Amino acid sequence: MKKIIFFHLLNDYSGSPKVLSQVIDAVSKKGFDAELFLGGKGSSGFLSSVPCVQRRYFYKRFDNKFLTLISYTLSQVLLFFKLLKYRKSSVIFYVNTLLPFGAALAGKFLGIKVFYHIHETSIRPRPLKAFLRWVVEKCSSSNIFVSHFLARTEGFSKVESQVVYNAIPQAMSRIAARHIYHPFTDGQFCVLMICSLKTYKGVNEFLHIARSLNLNPSFKFNLVLGATEAEASEFFLGTPIPDNLTVIFSCADVVPYYQRASVLLSLSKPDEWVETFGLTILEGLSFGIPCIVPPVGGPVELVSDDCEGYLMTSSRVEEISARLVDLQKDSDTCYRLSAAAKIKSLSFSSEKFESGVLGVFDGI
Structure with a gap:
């Protein structure tokens, strides 16, 4: 059975990492081998104790939005190169939220199937959102949306998609x-x-x-x-x-x-x-x-x-x-x-x- 590698940018106590923790629990119970890449160092949140191997990649938030954007961009470039080691590996990339685009680009480059779990629509600045949507269009094999509203608002005509409502643990x-x-x-x-x-x-x-x-x-x-x-x-x-x-x-x-x-x-x-x-x-x-x-x-x-x-x-x-x-x-x-x-x-x-x-x- 293939390994699923999950990607998330920032671990905290918000909804998207909580949902991802449930996804990891579900696939682990099903017998999939799971691995998680998290941005930042030592942040606590719902992903802190998920049942899989965790790996960290660089990311740091700043009070200055411009510096945060630079940090974010750098984090995804570094993540892209970090993932090149999975060339010829039998794995699946599971990208949680639109933000970890480095993983999607690496998956496309390596010929690895990429799945997106899409939670959000309000991303700024607008050019960033347009770029992230372009990455999804070019790289994703299938998308999961958390609501029908989101699927209508952020749908991708050329990418297979489905709505899976969130649930509580x-x-x-x-x-x-x-x-x-x-x-x-x-x-x-x-x-x-x-x-x-x-x-x-x-x-x-x-x-x-x-x-x-x-x-x-x-x-x-x-x-x-x-x-x-x-x-x-x-x-x-x-x-x-x-x-x-x-x-x-x-x-x-x-x-x-x-x-x-x-x-x-x-x-x-x-x-x-x-x-x-x-x-x-x-x-x-x-x-x-x-x-x-x-x-x-x-x-x-x-x-x-x-x-x-x-x-x-x-x-x-x-x-x-x-x-x-x-x-x-x-x-x-x-x-x-x-x-x-x-x-x-x-x-x-x-x-x-x-x-x-x-x-x-x-x-x-």
Whole structure:
């Protein structure tokens, strides 16, 4: 059986490395020999303990975007030459996200089959995105998209593709299945958001909503960030954190926060970043948490308005705050949304995910 070599740029606690860790688990259980190339040194994240050999290649992020772009380009050139040793090897290259283009170019050069798992659409600058799409068109044998929205938006007419919805890990799924949702925990109505520390993720909007409800003692806000405390301190420098908000950093285990949550918010700003799926939304649904999500992109495939939650644009913070107040006063609606959320989450099982991913390798 062939070896599958996986490629990812930056290991952290965001969605794409989490999904890749599940892919590696799936192929390892199936008996494939797996190897992982990761950019950077020593970064912790969901890929830190995957069951395969890990190799590192150069990559470093800088505060200066131009320097980061130079570092990124250099990393992919070095990765390309590092992979030339696989000439005449019986391997498959599996590129996670559009970013590790050096692996795709090396695969094309060496005559190795290249598969892409595509998670994103909002890549800047535009010339970079155009170049990355060109690499996919020239090098990929098959693409996996995480949603039908993404497949429509970023499809490649000359490359075979399929949609494989993300799923939550089986261990979390078992915990979620046993969880009984309650609108209040210890007398508090807890509003949760889990995201990267980026303005386009709606972090400032979340603070605004928390601040607007600071005088209501029933409300508690938890913001779980895929960032270190130092990074968050710099981001929030000069920004007062309301008393009803707790910020959690670089959290590997988010289950306790889902277990306490009354509502989950996803506040990505569609004019800057379109969510192509929304793994935290699916995780929230599996715990029976009503979700307020953007009305565009992948979240629409997870949440229907007034069914599992609500579709609301993040810029309308006053309306979102008012909706939260309504839910805090109406437990019956919370329970109705929660029941629908649990049912919807069953459509995104880990079994379907693994079957979809493994199906890509049929006949190889």
